[in-house]
Amino acid sequence: MKDWLSLLACPVLRHPLKKANGELAPETNSSPAITYPILDEVPWLFPDPKHTLHEWRERSLALLNHLDGEIGDLKASASETESHLAKTRIENLRLLKIRHFEFLKKTLEPLKPSKVGQKGALEKSRAFGYRLPLRQGLLGYFPNLIRDWSAHFEDENRISFAAVKDLIPSDAETVLVLGAGGSRLAYDVAKAHPTTTVIAFDLNPILLFAAHSLNRGKSAQAAEFSVSPKDPSRPGQIVTLEAKLGSAPNLHFVFGDVYHLPFAAESFDVCLTPWLVDILPRSVDCLLAGISQVLKPAGRWVNFGSFRFDFSDTAENIGHDELTERCLKFGFSQLTRQQLEIPYLQSPFDAHRRFETVSLGAWDKTGNTENVIPTPIDDRAVWIQNSKLPIPALPVFQSSSATHAVMALVLSLVDGQKSLGEIALIVAAEHGMSEDDALEATASFFDRFLNDRRFREFT
Numbered sequence: 001m002k003d004w005l006s007l008l009a010c011p012v013l014r015h016p017l018k019k020a021n022g023e024l025a026p027e028t029n030s031s032p033a034i035t036y037p038i039l040d041e042v043p044w045l046f047p048d049p050k051h052t053l054h055e056w057r058e059r060s061l062a063l064l065n066h067l068d069g070e071i072g073d074l075k076a077s078a079s080e081t082e083s084h085l086a087k088t089r090i091e092n093l094r095l096l097k098i099r100h101f102e103f104l105k106k107t108l109e110p111l112k113p114s115k116v117g118q119k120g121a122l123e124k125s126r127a128f129g130y131r132l133p134l135r136q137g138l139l140g141y142f143p144n145l146i147r148d149w150s151a152h153f154e155d156e157n158r159i160s161f162a163a164v165k166d167l168i169p170s171d172a173e174t175v176l177v178l179g180a181g182g183s184r185l186a187y188d189v190a191k192a193h194p195t196t197t198v199i200a201f202d203l204n205p206i207l208l209f210a211a212h213s214l215n216r217g218k219s220a221q222a223a224e225f226s227v228s229p230k231d232p233s234r235p236g237q238i239v240t241l242e243a244k245l246g247s248a249p250n251l252h253f254v255f256g257d258v259y260h261l262p263f264a265a266e267s268f269d270v271c272l273t274p275w276l277v278d279i280l281p282r283s284v285d286c287l288l289a290g291i292s293q294v295l296k297p298a299g300r301w302v303n304f305g306s307f308r309f310d311f312s313d314t315a316e317n318i319g320h321d322e323l324t325e326r327c328l329k330f331g332f333s334q335l336t337r338q339q340l341e342i343p344y345l346q347s348p349f350d351a352h353r354r355f356e357t358v359s360l361g362a363w364d365k366t367g368n369t370e371n372v373i374p375t376p377i378d379d380r381a382v383w384i385q386n387s388k389l390p391i392p393a394l395p396v397f398q399s400s401s402a403t404h405a406v407m408a409l410v411l412s413l414v415d416g417q418k419s420l421g422e423i424a425l426i427v428a429a430e431h432g433m434s435e436d437d438a439l440e441a442t443a444s445f446f447d448r449f450l451n452d453r454r455f456r457e458f459t
């Protein structure tokens with residue numbers, strides 16, 4: 001079996017990596033010198049490893065603090081209610097949240113979020129203008145992790161593997177699963193092909209660390225929250241996550257970004273993208289270029305999952321035939337394509353029932369790929385990329401500047417002493433508003449601040 005570390009490469013310059021002092025470093029000296037940590041056996045191969053590590057730590061810490069606050073609020077709420085039934089229901093929810101908190105804290109331990117301690121601004125991304133995809137939060141795909149490893153979803157996992165299994169050649173030496181998430185499909189592939197090196201690749205620390213730990217034979221108790229509980233007094237349940245078939249030693253995990261694939265060129269026989277293509281923020285061409293580059297000649301791309309693009313640029317909201325047309329540019333010819341209907345996240349505890357008509361397709365890299373060079377992606381505005389250019393006076397900056405000035409003033413006035421009325425009087429004086437208008441605006445601001453998902457959603 002291939003030494004899986006030899007498949008890895010620096011995500012920016014594609015230099016081979018060597019292991020030194022518990023980290024990975026390019027074999028050829030790079031400038032600036034850069035090293036990639038290995039966290040609990042999982043290489044952290046983002047283009048700007050320090051910055052992303054810091055950012056995910058901050059996000060993890062914010063998430064844990066947020067959950068801790070919720071648990072405290074539930075305790076207060078349970079003690080305030082007089083109804084015994086309500087008390088029991090709230091207490092059940094609190095116990096579920098405690099389990100959730102403990103599972104996440106343990107899973108995120110390799111990131112060491114507890115050591116961050118102070119708030120501090122995020123380090124500026126120095127190298128290569130890289131930043132984490134903002135839309136990818138920590139808990140976005142948590143239900144998929146529960147689905148992947150708990151017994152009551154076994155049928156769904158079986159159906160997914162059955163759909164792709166015949167598309168993976170039995171002699172494949174290496175398989176890369178991009179956006180592997182909870183990694184059950186990667187695990188099933190690894191179990192079915194024990195001599196194949198399988199790499200589960202994702203950017204989400206909760207999903208990948210949890211999958212890695214389960215694949216090492218450790219089971220875990222996690223909270224499953226129902227979308228629409230059959231019994232509304234039971235918002236969720238504690239479930240056991242485990243890899244029932246035991247560890248797959250040929251399955252490895254790598255952190256990184258699909259737009260900066262940290263793998264040597266032409267190193268995989270198969271690249272699998274389960275439920276990935278249509279949730280990514282850039283033209284599918286960017287993904288295809290990267291896949292084409294890491295696949296061996298005659299390698300295969302297998303795509304499985306939903307297929308509905310939602311770009312503001314309509315040209316990118318492609319149909320199935322357009323995908324095949326675009327594939328040609330990257331040396332891929334279509335082997336097969338079909339649609340099938342499958343159950344999706346159907347928990348027996350949930351009143352919600354979802355079926356998805358998913359797309360399943362395979363493309364072989366048979367054509368010329370000489371011109372396929374993924375261009376480094378930096379989609380920041382040109383005046384951010386070039387600090388010497390003037391920043392354009394966009395209307396959105398002007399309107400936001402006024403809004404943020406008021407928000408900053410209101411928040412800075414909160415000192416634990418002043419009432420809403422007192423703060424409104426200051427706002428009225430500072431912004432030339434009538435006292436009634438200022439009171440209404442300030443009250444509505446605080447109400448939204450505490451309840452609006454946009455302010456609270458940092459997970």
Ligand SMILES: C[S@@+](CC[C@H](N)C(=O)[O-])C[C@H]1O[C@@H](n2cnc3c(N)ncnc32)[C@H](O)[C@@H]1O
Nearest residue numbers: 141144179180181202203204256257258274275
């Ligand atoms: C819809 S989920 C699918 C997860 C898994 N394949 C499944 O079927 O449950 C998409 C996955 O892609 C990952 N992802 C999103 N953007 C990514 C990126 N730029 N690089 C690597 N992974 C990414 C997410 O963290 C998430 O695990």
